[in-house]
Amino acid sequence: MTVSPRRLRWPAVLVATLVMSGCLHSAPAAVTGAEAPRDLGAEDVVSAVRADPALTALLPADIRRSGVLTVGSAVGTPPIAFHPQDGGAPRGVDIDVADAAARKLGLVVEREQVSGASLLTGLAAGRFALGTANFSVTEERKKVLDFTVYLTDGTGIVIRDDSDLTEVTGLDQLCGRTIGTGVGTTFENDLRSREHRCTDVGGQAYRISTYSDAAAHFLALREGHVDVLVSSASVLRYAAAQQPGLRFAGQLDRRDVGLATKKGSGLAEPLRAAIDQLIADGTYQRILAKWHLEEAGIEKSAVNPAAG
Known part of the structure; x- marks a missing residue:
């Protein structure tokens, strides 16, 4: 045929x-x-x-x-x-x-x-x-x-309960911090395309750590290897409700x-x-x-x- x-x-x-x-x-x-x-x-x-x-x-x-x-x-x-x-x-x-x-x-x-x-x-x-x-x-x-x-x-933010962050409404609040996200995702792409914004205004750039393994993604946050996780708001909101010690800190877009x-x-x-x-x-x-x-x-x- x-x-x-x-x-x-x-x-x-x-x-x-x-x-x-x-x-x-x-x-x-x-x-x-x-x-x-x-x-x-x-x-x-x-x-x-x-x-x-x-x-x-x-x-x-x-x-x-x-x-x-x-x-x-x-x-x-x-x-x-x-x-x-x-x-x-x-x-x-x-x-x-x-x-x-x-x-x-x-x-x-x-x-x-x-x-x-x-x-x-x-x-x-x-x-x-x-x-x-x-x-x-x-x-x-x-x-x-x-x-x-x-x-x-949309793009969600989750942090540990002991974080000094409260509500996160923009990436400028994450300057100088380490952000964890999924490797090869749209979230990684967005973070990398915007990482210049901190240095453009004289601040310290945020650092990006990527993870392909789901368990490692959240373990890195709990053990302090990253300060925040950036991923799907729905997934992170649910994770915060299921996993002790995590707090959903905001959604950057909808x-x-x-x-x-x-x-x-x-x-x-x-x-x-x-x-x-x-x-x-x-x-x-x-x-x-x-x-x-x-x-x-x-x-x-x-x-x-x-x-x-």
């Missing part, structure tokens, strides 16, 4: 746009598999959701006929998506929101754990109807995917996070309507409370909002 160059190029553009921009779980895990208690996130806040026939009628015909929502999910980082210690089905806010929206639409979820280029090309090729990976909505990503907003996230669907598939709007109903009936709020993410919540969903 001959595949046209046009069909080959489009997934490649998708991968370059999204993988290189570090959208897929760019933060190290707050709780590693060895540390996660077996019952972490086991509370069921989804199974009571009932289908709304009016919403089911909004679905693309092929999905409505099949009654199945195929989902590709990046799994690894609490509270976004992770495997419990016993190796069971994945849990997390991404999992709960996608499952609840599917139930509201009258669909059964068939989920596959994927990562990186496999998730993105799977969406492009129609292997998955929906992708979850804590996707921040950006103008570049909107060129190749549709996004239905269900959460906000970005919309969306469920990803193939551009023009017709699924984004039904998902938006489903999420709005979950907000109205209180299911959404129960999901956020379960994952300590109340401050990351939205009042109303949207499809492809303008990105800052």
